[in-house]
Amino acid sequence: MFKNAIHLVKRFTSSLSFKISFYAGLVMFLALLIFSYKTILSQESDSIKKTIKEAIKDSGIIKVAISNDMMTKEGERIREIVNAIGTSGEFNRINIYDRNGVLHYSTKQIAASKPADFSHDSLLHDLKSNPSVRQEISKDGSTVTVVNPILNSGNCSSASCHAHPESEKILGAVEMKIGLRNLRQEINKNSNRTIVFATALFLAISTMSGAAVLLFVNPSIKDLQEKASKMAKGEYVPSTPAPGKDEMAELTRAFDYMSLQINQRTRQLDASQRMYKALFDEAPCYLVVIDKNFRISRANGTFQAQFGDKTGQHCFVGYKGKSSCCNNCPVEKTFEDGDAHQSEEIWHINGQESHVIVKTSPIFDESGQLTEVLEMAVDVTLLKKLQFRIEQQRHEFQYLFENVPCYLTVVDHDFNIIRHNNFFVRDFGIAEGKKCFQVYKGLEEKCENCPVEKTFQNKEMNYSEEIWRRNGEDTYIIVHTAPVTDENGAITAVMEMSTNITEIKRLQGQLSILGETIAGMSHSIKNILSGLQGGVYVIDSGLTRGRDDRVKAGWDMVKHNVEKISDLVKGILYASKEREPDYxxxxxxxxxxxxCDLFESRARDESVQLIRDFEHKIAPCLIDPVGLHSALSNLVSNAIYACRTAETEATHCVIVHARVYGEKIIIKVSDNGVGMSQEISENLFTKFYSTKGSKGTGLGLVITRKVITEHGGVISVESREGEGSTFTIELPFKRIIDVHKTEKANSLNFSYD
Amino acid sequence: MARKILVIDDEPDMVTFLSTLLEDNGYEILTAVDGDEGLHKVKTERPDLVSLDLLMPNKTGIKMFRELRKDPDISNIPVVMVTGFATDDAPNMDFKKWINERSIRPPEAYIEKPVDTVNLLNEIKRILG
Known part of the structure; x- marks a missing residue:
C-alpha cells in the first residue's frame, strides 16, 4: 500500500505535467520573491533615511528651542521641551550634553554631575571638536543615533548669562536615539504578505499549467506512446491523418509519416534480409562463420547438407577431420591482420579426396571489433581434374609438337619464327626471332608463292612443294601451313609444317622406273616372242613344203631367240640382286x-676407230673383274652403237681412257656419235631405257651403274646431241699388297647390249 | 601376177618370218634392213604395199614413213606399220603427231608384235583389194 503510494507519487512527480506545472509555478514564485525582497529592502532604507532626517530636524528644533532657555538657564523649560519631543515620536531617548560630556538633560536618565566617558563612543568621542551633524545605526539595527552639536553662536559668548568664551566653538551636543522596531515590524508584515501571495500564485499557476498539460498534451503523448509501442511491434498502420492544427497534431502527423517510412524501410529490410539469408543458405559453396576460438558459430544450408550441424565444434574437427589447427590457416591469418586470405586445401568429402579453395574475410561488430571470420569453401575437384587432364593433354600435344618427325615452326606476320619444335632444332638449331626464309632456305627475302603469306590472307590451310638445297643436296619438302588464331578468331600466327619427302620422292622415282622397266622388258620379251613365233612359222612352212633350208633358218631363229631370252633373264637377275663385289x-x-680386244672386230665392222688411251700395265688393284668387265663392255658397246647410228659422215671413233689419279681410278669412254638430249642423259642410269629398238633390253647402263656403285664409285655422263658422249667412271683405288697374286680374269661370256 | 610387198625390218628374224609368211600366201617379197634401204627400194621397185617396222636404225620407221608420204611419187603406196609398241602407247607417241601434221595420211594398217598372222593377211588383202 505504502509502496504503491510511493510508486504513484514517483510516477506523478516524474510525469511531464507535474514537471511543467511545478517548474512554471516555481519560476513565478521565485521571481515574485526576489522582486518583493528588493522592494522591501529599498523601502526599509528609505524609511530609515526619513527617520534620521526627521531626527536631525527634531534635534535642530530642540537646539533652537533650548538656546534661549539655555542662556536663561531655565532648566525646567528645556526638560519639558525635550520630554515633549521625546515622547512624541519614536524617540527612545534624547540626551543633551555640555562640551565636557556632562549630561544635562535626558528623557530617561537623570542628569549627571560628572562627565560621561565617550572614549568608546563613535559619535561623541570628538564632542569638543566635531561641529558636524552625524548619525549611526546600532549594530543590531534596532536604533539609530543622531548627534547634533550645539555651536557657540554670537549670543552665547556675549550674553551675560553664563557667557561662553568665544574660543569654545562647540558648547555641547544633542544626542537622539530613535528605535527602529516599529518600522521593521511593518516591513516584516509586508514581506509575509508577499510570501503568502507568491505561494498562492505559485499554486495557481502550477494547477493551471498542469491542467493544460493534462488536457491538451498528455492525451496526444499517450496516443503517440501507444502508436510507438504498436509500431515497435510492427502492428501500427496509420489510417486517417490526425485532426487539429496545433503542434501536437503536427507532431502526430509527422509521427505517422515517420512510421509509414519506417514500415516501408522495415519491409525492405525484411525482404533483403530474407534474400541474404537465402543467398547465404543456398550459395553453392560452403559458408561457415568461425569465431576467435576456431569454433563454428554459423554455417549455411549447403554446408549443413554436406556435413550436418557442426555449430559449436572446432572448424578443423567439424569438417576437416583434424585434431589441431591446420597449417597456413587463412582464418587465423584473417584474425591476425583483418584482411581477406585464401588457401587451397584438400578435404575428405564422402571419403574422397577433394580439392577445395578456401577464402576468408573478416566480420566486424558494431564497434568495429573483428569478432568472427567468414570462411567460403568451393569444391574445385572437378575443375582440378579437368585442369589436370588439360595439363596432361597439353603435355601430350607439346610432346607431339616437339617430336613429330617434321619441322614445325610458328611464324608471325613478319615471318619471324616465334616457336619451333625439337625436330627443327636438330637440323637448324635455335632460330627463334629469325626469318623463316632465312633459316630454311638462306634467302634474303620471302619466298615466291609463300604458303604462310597465303594462309595469313585466306585464313585457310595451304601447302606447297619446295626444294631446299642443304649441304649441297636437294631436299624435297612439302610445306603445309595452318592458321593460329586467338579467342576471337583473328589470325595471330601461322604454323608451318615442313615434311622431308626426299625419300618418298626417291621411292616415287624408283616406282616410276620400275613401271618403265617392266614396260621396257615387256617390249624386249615381245620382240623375242616375235622372233620365236617367226622361227616356229618358218620351220612349219619348211616342213610343210619340204624345204630344209627353211627348217634350218627357222631353227636358227628359235635358237637365237632362246639365247636372247636367257641373256635377258640373267641380266634382270643381276640387276635386281643386292650383291657385294667379288674383289x-x-x-x-x-x-x-x-x-677393247673383245670389241676390236665389231668396231672394225662398223667402221669405228677404237682408240686405246692407256698403258697395258696401269696398276694392280682390288676390283671385281667380272663385274667391271661387263660394266666397261656395256659402255664400249654403247659407244660403238652411238657412232654407228650417227648420221654424220665424219670418221667415228671411240676413245677408252684409263689411269690412276692419286687415290682414284678414272676410266673414260668417249665417242663422237649421236649424242643424247639432256632429258635422256639425265635419266640414263635410272631408267631401263633403250634406243636400240628390238636389239636393246634397256638393262645395260643400269647394270653398269650398279657395278660401279657397288665398288664405291660414281659414274657420270657428258653428252651433246649430234656431237657425242663421254662416260666417266671414278673408282676408289684399292692397292693390293702382293703384286704377284694378280690373277687373270675368266673370260666373260655375256654382254648386255 | 603376184602383188609385190616390201618388208622393212632391222631384225633379220622378223624379215625371214614375214617373207616366209607372205611368200606362202602368194605374194612377191622384197626386203630391206633399214629406212634408207627401204626408201630406196620403194622408189626403185615400186611395191604394191610396204610393211614397215617402227623402230629401226638409220632412219627410224617414222622418219621413213614421213618421207614416203611426202614424196608425191610414192605417197599413195599403202603402208602397214609393224611395231612392238602396244597400240595404247603408239598413238600417244606418234599418231598425235600425224594427226597434227594434216598433210600426212596415217598408215593404212597397224599390226602389233607378236604378229597375228591371220590378222596381218586379212589387213593386206583388204588394202590390196
Missing amino acids: KNYELGQLVTEV
Whole structure:
C-alpha cells in the first residue's frame, strides 16, 4: 500500500505535467520573491533615511528651542521641551550634553554631575571638536543615533548669562536615539504578505499549467506512446491523418509519416534480409562463420547438407577431420591482420579426396571489433581434374609438337619464327626471332608463292612443294601451313609444317622406273616372242613344203631367240640382286685391254676407230673383274652403237681412257656419235631405257651403274646431241699388297647390249 | 601376177618370218634392213604395199614413213606399220603427231608384235583389194 503510494507519487512527480506545472509555478514564485525582497529592502532604507532626517530636524528644533532657555538657564523649560519631543515620536531617548560630556538633560536618565566617558563612543568621542551633524545605526539595527552639536553662536559668548568664551566653538551636543522596531515590524508584515501571495500564485499557476498539460498534451503523448509501442511491434498502420492544427497534431502527423517510412524501410529490410539469408543458405559453396576460438558459430544450408550441424565444434574437427589447427590457416591469418586470405586445401568429402579453395574475410561488430571470420569453401575437384587432364593433354600435344618427325615452326606476320619444335632444332638449331626464309632456305627475302603469306590472307590451310638445297643436296619438302588464331578468331600466327619427302620422292622415282622397266622388258620379251613365233612359222612352212633350208633358218631363229631370252633373264637377275663385289687382285690395264680386244672386230665392222688411251700395265688393284668387265663392255658397246647410228659422215671413233689419279681410278669412254638430249642423259642410269629398238633390253647402263656403285664409285655422263658422249667412271683405288697374286680374269661370256 | 610387198625390218628374224609368211600366201617379197634401204627400194621397185617396222636404225620407221608420204611419187603406196609398241602407247607417241601434221595420211594398217598372222593377211588383202 505504502509502496504503491510511493510508486504513484514517483510516477506523478516524474510525469511531464507535474514537471511543467511545478517548474512554471516555481519560476513565478521565485521571481515574485526576489522582486518583493528588493522592494522591501529599498523601502526599509528609505524609511530609515526619513527617520534620521526627521531626527536631525527634531534635534535642530530642540537646539533652537533650548538656546534661549539655555542662556536663561531655565532648566525646567528645556526638560519639558525635550520630554515633549521625546515622547512624541519614536524617540527612545534624547540626551543633551555640555562640551565636557556632562549630561544635562535626558528623557530617561537623570542628569549627571560628572562627565560621561565617550572614549568608546563613535559619535561623541570628538564632542569638543566635531561641529558636524552625524548619525549611526546600532549594530543590531534596532536604533539609530543622531548627534547634533550645539555651536557657540554670537549670543552665547556675549550674553551675560553664563557667557561662553568665544574660543569654545562647540558648547555641547544633542544626542537622539530613535528605535527602529516599529518600522521593521511593518516591513516584516509586508514581506509575509508577499510570501503568502507568491505561494498562492505559485499554486495557481502550477494547477493551471498542469491542467493544460493534462488536457491538451498528455492525451496526444499517450496516443503517440501507444502508436510507438504498436509500431515497435510492427502492428501500427496509420489510417486517417490526425485532426487539429496545433503542434501536437503536427507532431502526430509527422509521427505517422515517420512510421509509414519506417514500415516501408522495415519491409525492405525484411525482404533483403530474407534474400541474404537465402543467398547465404543456398550459395553453392560452403559458408561457415568461425569465431576467435576456431569454433563454428554459423554455417549455411549447403554446408549443413554436406556435413550436418557442426555449430559449436572446432572448424578443423567439424569438417576437416583434424585434431589441431591446420597449417597456413587463412582464418587465423584473417584474425591476425583483418584482411581477406585464401588457401587451397584438400578435404575428405564422402571419403574422397577433394580439392577445395578456401577464402576468408573478416566480420566486424558494431564497434568495429573483428569478432568472427567468414570462411567460403568451393569444391574445385572437378575443375582440378579437368585442369589436370588439360595439363596432361597439353603435355601430350607439346610432346607431339616437339617430336613429330617434321619441322614445325610458328611464324608471325613478319615471318619471324616465334616457336619451333625439337625436330627443327636438330637440323637448324635455335632460330627463334629469325626469318623463316632465312633459316630454311638462306634467302634474303620471302619466298615466291609463300604458303604462310597465303594462309595469313585466306585464313585457310595451304601447302606447297619446295626444294631446299642443304649441304649441297636437294631436299624435297612439302610445306603445309595452318592458321593460329586467338579467342576471337583473328589470325595471330601461322604454323608451318615442313615434311622431308626426299625419300618418298626417291621411292616415287624408283616406282616410276620400275613401271618403265617392266614396260621396257615387256617390249624386249615381245620382240623375242616375235622372233620365236617367226622361227616356229618358218620351220612349219619348211616342213610343210619340204624345204630344209627353211627348217634350218627357222631353227636358227628359235635358237637365237632362246639365247636372247636367257641373256635377258640373267641380266634382270643381276640387276635386281643386292650383291657385294667379288674383289680380286687384278691388273687394271689388263682388264681394259681385254674389253677393247673383245670389241676390236665389231668396231672394225662398223667402221669405228677404237682408240686405246692407256698403258697395258696401269696398276694392280682390288676390283671385281667380272663385274667391271661387263660394266666397261656395256659402255664400249654403247659407244660403238652411238657412232654407228650417227648420221654424220665424219670418221667415228671411240676413245677408252684409263689411269690412276692419286687415290682414284678414272676410266673414260668417249665417242663422237649421236649424242643424247639432256632429258635422256639425265635419266640414263635410272631408267631401263633403250634406243636400240628390238636389239636393246634397256638393262645395260643400269647394270653398269650398279657395278660401279657397288665398288664405291660414281659414274657420270657428258653428252651433246649430234656431237657425242663421254662416260666417266671414278673408282676408289684399292692397292693390293702382293703384286704377284694378280690373277687373270675368266673370260666373260655375256654382254648386255 | 603376184602383188609385190616390201618388208622393212632391222631384225633379220622378223624379215625371214614375214617373207616366209607372205611368200606362202602368194605374194612377191622384197626386203630391206633399214629406212634408207627401204626408201630406196620403194622408189626403185615400186611395191604394191610396204610393211614397215617402227623402230629401226638409220632412219627410224617414222622418219621413213614421213618421207614416203611426202614424196608425191610414192605417197599413195599403202603402208602397214609393224611395231612392238602396244597400240595404247603408239598413238600417244606418234599418231598425235600425224594427226597434227594434216598433210600426212596415217598408215593404212597397224599390226602389233607378236604378229597375228591371220590378222596381218586379212589387213593386206583388204588394202590390196
